[in-house]
Amino acid sequence: MNPKNAIARRMIFLSITLLIALIYALPNLYPNVAVVQVTSEQIQTEQINILLNQHSINYQWINPEAIGFESVESQMQANDILSNAQIPDHSFAINLQSATPSWLSVFGAEPMKLGLDLQGGVHFLLHVQENTPETTDAEISKIENLLMDEGIRYDHVQFSGATYLAQIKAEKDIQRAKILIESSFNTQANMTSSSLSWTNTSEDRELQREYAIEQTIQSLENRINELGISEAQIARQGLEYISIDLPGVQDIAYAKKIIGKTATLRFHLVSPSAQTDERVYDQHGNAYPLEPKAILSGNEIIYANARMEQMRPVVDIKLNGKAHNFYDQTAASVGQPLAVVYSELKKIEESYINEEQVISAPVIRQPLGDSFFIQGLSSFEEAQDLALLLRSGALAAPVEFVEETIIGPSLGEDNIQKGILSLAIGTLCVSAFMAYYYGALGMIANIALYMNVIITLACLSIIGATLTLPGIAGIVLSVGMAVDANVLINERIREEYDKKKSLRTILNKGYDNALSAIVDANITTLLVTLVLFFMGSGAIKGFAVTTSIGILISIFTAVYATRIISTYLIDKNILTSFGNNRMWFKNIPQIAFMKIRHKTFLFSSVLLGASILLIPLRGLNLGLDFTGGTQVVLEFAQDTNQAQINSILHKHNITDAQIQTYGSSNVFIIKSANAAKLTKTTLAAITQDLPGSKVLQNEFIGPQVGQKMLSTGIIAILCSLLISLFYVTIRFDLRFAISAIISLIHDPILILGLFSLFQIEFNLIALAAILTTLGYSINDTIVVYDRVRESMKNDTRISTTQALDNGINQTLSRTILTSGLTLSVVISLYLFSGTYLHGFSIAFAIGIIIGTYSSIYVAGALALKLGLKREHIITPINNEAIS
CATH class of the missing domain: 3.30.70.260 (ACT domain)
Known part of the structure; x- marks a missing residue:
């Protein structure tokens, strides 16, 4: 096969790939x-x-x-x-x-969905409660439905302690019921002539929890659809949490009222002679003695609609056709009152109680079938809310709002502009330097960078990802990290350039020599990012998605695309020189890094010790993500200072608030650990006291979520370290791996020490930066290790110390260039992306500097202390000959 023809075909493939990516990325220029x-x-x-x-x-x-x-x-x-x-x-x-042009829609191309931080709206995190009366009722309802679906008539199903009891009417149905229960719940049922009983095992409880959460999500989806909210996102988060994003919604009180109600409806016969002490009251205080067993529950209702009947609000009801007992009971009770009982589970301190109220108790005039209506409601709005709850179905378990965020649309639009600006400036900084320093090769690398952004946007659009501000940060960061592969390749090409070979040979040799380091470095960074994805949530997950996709695409564009383009241009005699006129590192330095390893080791030990002492003594300035509380962003139309805001807060008994500017002089962020004080009512009063002010963002995070986030973050760091240890051990040596991991532990401790010293706010996005720094730092270390291994292969007489010095010196130009370019991208994030990403930018900038230092001085020094020798890295010659 003619090599030139093969390259031409690959260029065609590359062009088609870019064209497809453009088609699916272009809709993002036409926002909805x-x-x-x-x-x-x-x-x-x-x-x-x-x-x-x-x-x-x-x-x-x-x-x-x-x-x-x-x-x-x-x-x-x-x-x-x-x-x-x-x-x-x-x-x-x-x-x-959609504003996407029709010619793009033909291909199914649509823009990415925007997160709440980019378009405004309401975010809730709900904790699904377990082991409550409501979850037991849901399970009993499930059992009753199973029996009814099989035509098995029963008197009642009840739960006591850890045992379920089903009283079956006909003895002939007992065996069928036993088989049904055992197969449905994977349990062993005990049978008598009229009943079944079985134990609620741990596996049953797990199934019960899964059922409760699935049914709760389904009911929430129904309720949100009934509210007419498009683009809503409901997702399970962890074992017992549900995340809800409602774009465009600003009335958080009404959304909570509808979403969080654990309301059910029951119908009881009213009898003055009822053998029960239970009495339920209506809104006027009238007591109703109810028969203990309901003759109909809300689970049988399939349709509910509010309307006005003779100037009175009523709710039309339709049943599912399975409530045969309801018809029989009402037929036998004509002339007797039927109470409609509205029940809502509410949390009082740490326990749940059912608050019940009789809506109405009309006298039964005739047997009731599958269609009837409820009256006695106080207003049409109440009837509408009740109908909505009945249509969507009762929640299978009570939920607690543990996190709430409301973001104003103007703040969202501002975030979009800042995110795009930081992406544009970061990319331009990198591409300008690459073109200046590497000439023609730099221009080709820039093509790969732009391809990287375009293909990343296309992939995110195709998979239907939701773009958030941290997601934009991930794209910006992937541009900075993608340049590392291009720098590695170009530096390798420069090393070969002095050997006076043909351009094609030099090019191929440069790519071949750089491939191992690129693959190893990117895989370790990708593994750390995947930990973020699986253990993170919300914005952090969005950051992990864009970063990981960017890393994968950068391997394709830097290793494959640039090689094809360069080779094609050489074959066409367009590229006749690699343009080596600008070289800051013309000669490989000969610095004896390991000679001062004892001093640097002592220096690092002092810094580590100081950080370890400082963190508990001075503490970390933990953000709302970890402490819980309320955070409000206020914009003022006129000049306002912190003292004036603080005075008004004190007026409303808020004395623990932290106040600081947020991006501009007329926007302030207010944080309070006491969530009960910064309520909607208080905020309304504050904005009245400060004319022209408006709330841009209001966020509440429960303390239990903050504690969980913190523990999850610690676990994520440990998982990242273990994964890196495993990978480096496989690719190199256990001594290399241990020294790399210790140097990695060194980096986050120093970052946290600096955060503690200067009391920089440490939030969830800053934690993401530390985890990303781990990937960046191991990337640096692996590039050095790769050169050490190469040096030992090429020179059998070289000592381990010399090999380490050679590896660091040979990669020093790449280390300085990559660190400098990535820093420029991070600085653009800090300057242009807004206050929210400041913690991330600071943590990552510190991480780049510390990571570069540790990869040069700490990792190599530790490897020597652990007794690293040539035979640990290079297979002995005799063994190689045998193999």
């Missing part, structure tokens, strides 16, 4: 349009226009299905106004409408 969706048989355009003009809200266009707006802020204001106006036969919902 914020619209208010209108549901109506005939839209009242003129009335809508008048309402919006009265409130000075401009819209771009209006059609029979939707109204388009320039910003999410205008969209939400318009939705509130139109919804409150109660235009007859009109319903309104916020939505996002």
Whole structure:
């Protein structure tokens, strides 16, 4: 096969790949349009226009299905106004409408979804409670449904202690019921002539928990769909948490009211002679003695709709056709009151209680079938909320709001602009240097960098990823780290260039020599990033996704794409020189690094000891992610200072707040560990005292979430260290691996020491930076180790100390260039991406400096102390000959 023809075919493949990536990346230039969706048989355009003009809200266009707006802020204001106006036969919902050109839509190309930090909205983290009366009721309901589906009639199913008891009506059904229960719950049931009993094992409890969470997620999805919220994201997080993102929503109180209600409906016969002490009251204080067993539960309801009946709110009900007992009981109880009992599970301190209320107790006039209506509701809004809850189904388990965030749309738009600016400036800094320093090879490397960004955006769009501000940081960071492979290759090419070989031979040799280090370095960084993905959540997971995809694509673009392009240009006589006119490192230095290893080892030990003492003595300035509490971002229309804000906070009995500027002089962030004080009511009062102020972001994190985040972060660091130890042991030697891991432990301790010394806020994104630093530092160390191994292979007489010095000296140019370029990217993140990423930028910048130092002085020195010798790295010649 002609090598030139093969290269030409690969160029065609590369061009097609880039074209496909462009098609799927381009929709991100056409962001979705914020619209208010209108549901109506005939839209009242003129009335809508008048309402919006009265409130000075401009819209771009209006059609029979939707109204388009320039910003999410205008969209939400318009939705509130139109919804409150109660235009007859009109319903309104916020939505996002695709603006992607039709020719791109043909390929199924759509823009990435934007996270709440980029478009505004509400985020909740819910803790699904276990071992509550509600979870037991859900399991009993599940058993009852199983029996009914098989036509097995029963008197009741109950749970006591750890045992379930099902009382079966017909003796002939007992055996069938036993087989059904045992197969459905993987248990052993005891059978009598009229009942079944079985124990709730640990496996049963696990299944019960899984069922409760799955049913809760399904009910939450139904409720959110009923609220008309598009692009909502509901995801399980860990074993017992559910994350909910509601873009565009700003009314956090109403969203909580609907989402978090663990409400059920039961129907009991009312009898003055009922043999029970249980009495349930209505809203007027009237007591109703109820028969102990409900004749109908909300689980049988498949349809509920609110309407007005003779100027009274009612809720129409339809059943699932399986409530045969309900018809029989109401037929036998004509003339007797039937109480509709609304039950809601509420948390009082550390326990849950059922708060019950009789909505109404009408007299049964005739047997009730699968359709009837409920009356006695106090308002139409109450009827609407009840109908929504009944349609979506009761939550299978109670939930607790342990994290809440509300982000204003203007802050989201500002984050987008800052994120794009930091990405553009970071990429330009890197590409300008590469073009200046490496000439033609640098220009080819720049093509690979731009390809890296385009393909990354395309991949994120194809997989339907949600882009967040930390996600943008991941893309920016992957650009900085991707340049490392290009620097490695170009430095290897320069080493070969002096040997006066053909350009193609020099090129191939340079790529071949650099490949091992590139693969090893990127795999270890990728493994650490995967730990972030699997152990992180929310924004951290978004950061891990973009970073890991960027790393994988950088291997493709740096190793494959640049090689194909360079070879093609050489074959076409377009590239006739590699342009070595600018060389800051013309000769490999001969610095005796290991000669001063004892001094550097002592220096590192002193720094480590100081950090280890400083961290518990001075403490870390832990962010809200780890401590829990409330954080509010306020924007002021007029000049305001911290003293004035603090005075107003004291007026509202908030004395523990931390106040600092947030990006600009008129935006402040307020943090308080006491979440109960910074409520919506208090914030409204504060904004009234400071005219022209508005809330851009309001975040609450429960203390249990903060503690879990902290422990998860520590576990993530340990997992990263173990994975790195395992990989380096396989690729090199256990002594190398141990010295690399100790040098890795050295890096985060020093970073935390500096955070403690200067009291820089340490939050979740800063923890992500430390984990990323581990990957970056091991990357540096592996590049050195790779050269040490190469030196020992090429010179059998070289000592271990000399090999370590050679390895560090030969990679010194790459280390300085890569560290400098990555630092420039991190600085652009710090300067242009906003205050939220400051902790990340500072932690990573410190990590780059410390990681570079440790890869040069600490890792090699430790390897020598552990007794590293040539035979530990290079297989003896006799063994090689045998093999």
